[in-house]
Amino acid sequence: MSKERAIILTHNTLEAAGLKHLLTHTLHIEVHIADETFFSTFNANAEPHYYFIDPSTLLSNLSFFLPRKAKTIVIASSNEPVEDIKSLNVLMPEDCLVESLSELIESNHHDEPTSSTLSSRETEVLRLVAHGKLNKEIAQELNISINTVLSHRKNITAKLGIKSVSGLSFYAMMNGIV
Amino acid sequence: MKLITHQSKLSDIILQDPSTITVLDRFGIELGVGDTTVDQACVSHALDIDFFIAILNTFINEGYFPQQAMSQFSAEKIVDYLRKTNDYYQHNVLPNIERHFGFLIAKAPSHNNNLVLMKQFFDEMKAELLQRIVTDNEQWFPEILKNGGYSSPVTFTLWQDTDATIEDKINDLINMLIVHLKGDYDHNLGYAVVVAVFSLKKDIKQNNRIRNRLLSPICNKTSQ
Numbered sequence: 001m002s003k004e005r006a007i008i009l010t011h012n013t014l015e016a017a018g019l020k021h022l023l024t025h026t027l028h029i030e031v032h033i034a035d036e037t038f039f040s041t042f043n044a045n046a047e048p049h050y051y052f053i054d055p056s057t058l059l060s061n062l063s064f065f066l067p068r069k070a071k072t073i074v075i076a077s078s079n080e081p082v083e084d085i086k087s088l089n090v091l092m093p094e095d096c097l098v099e100s101l102s103e104l105i106e107s108n109h110h111d112e113p114t115s116s117t118l119s120s121r122e123t124e125v126l127r128l129v130a131h132g133k134l135n136k137e138i139a140q141e142l143n144i145s146i147n148t149v150l151s152h153r154k155n156i157t158a159k160l161g162i163k164s165v166s167g168l169s170f171y172a173m174m175n176g177i178v
Numbered sequence: 179m180k181l182i183t184h185q186s187k188l189s190d191i192i193l194q195d196p197s198t199i200t201v202l203d204r205f206g207i208e209l210g211v212g213d214t215t216v217d218q219a220c221v222s223h224a225l226d227i228d229f230f231i232a233i234l235n236t237f238i239n240e241g242y243f244p245q246q247a248m249s250q251f252s253a254e255k256i257v258d259y260l261r262k263t264n265d266y267y268q269h270n271v272l273p274n275i276e277r278h279f280g281f282l283i284a285k286a287p288s289h290n291n292n293l294v295l296m297k298q299f300f301d302e303m304k305a306e307l308l309q310r311i312v313t314d315n316e317q318w319f320p321e322i323l324k325n326g327g328y329s330s331p332v333t334f335t336l337w338q339d340t341d342a343t344i345e346d347k348i349n350d351l352i353n354m355l356i357v358h359l360k361g362d363y364d365h366n367l368g369y370a371v372v373v374a375v376f377s378l379k380k381d382i383k384q385n386n387r388i389r390n391r392l393l394s395p396i397c398n399k400t401s402q
Contacts, residue, residue, distance in 0.1 A: 160358070161349075162350045162354065167351070170298065170299040171354065174295050174358065
């Protein structure tokens, strides 16, 4: 698995440096400390897995962070969620802080597909992949967008651990999805 | 992983990472190494010590990449090593997996066609790997040698693409065996297949790094 990436956006430099240290050395996350230019140069293709932000950054950029609340964590002085977004209480001893950080990161992983059972739609997509159909053809046949096909395929690969088209075809044959 | 140096003992290298046995074999070094050091082994087998150390370190360490040193090795040396690696896949590893798979299928009840399908998938991956070896021998290696190392960036990219799909397929096969295997089968033979495929996976992954890391500096050097 490739390393997870986090972006820290806070006006408190010391806070940023400390958090970077913990995330890098204890949780092995790749960390980048960003400044205000972050929003103007934002590249949607390089979305990180986590945003650690201070409350004022959150409040002045709500429209950016609300759609990303699953991956946003507010650096705060309590564990109360801010605007329904998870927060990290930094006024704690180091071991408790590391523990809360791990829990926050762990809870994010639960949003990923953990079951290896395919949904009926995914099974349908897999069947068409196994028949050698291209993404475009699958989208037409199921009357969905190409992006939806891509997202189904991503989930199928994540659930089954099989990436190549021929591997998926053999999996389909082994399981009677034809 | 500890870096290998001139003074490292071959026995320590193997004990640290047994998969190096097959790499040492490609340099003509067999088991029963006694307390020979890297320096001594290279003298007695007439090997280039720096090349030997670079290959082993690249093989055992994900992050190891001494670019300066790498770009100084001759294309002949690298091609010779890669040829031996290909021979090892073709004549040892693939037949070995095939043999284990054959036993596994022969001992399984006839209604378990899962194994037969997995074997077919393996055959596909094998055909791709053998095709890569043919392309290496007929196109790549002669071209690299003829031009003293230079090969055009376009074909180099194509080469890396094939490597990625072979690695993908091996990963897929491992996941099929570990996650999706169903029905009755002989457990011991099942493990044997998994272990054999795993060792191929590791070797291919490490050697793709050697292919890409050792050869791309050569390509860059001669194209400048």
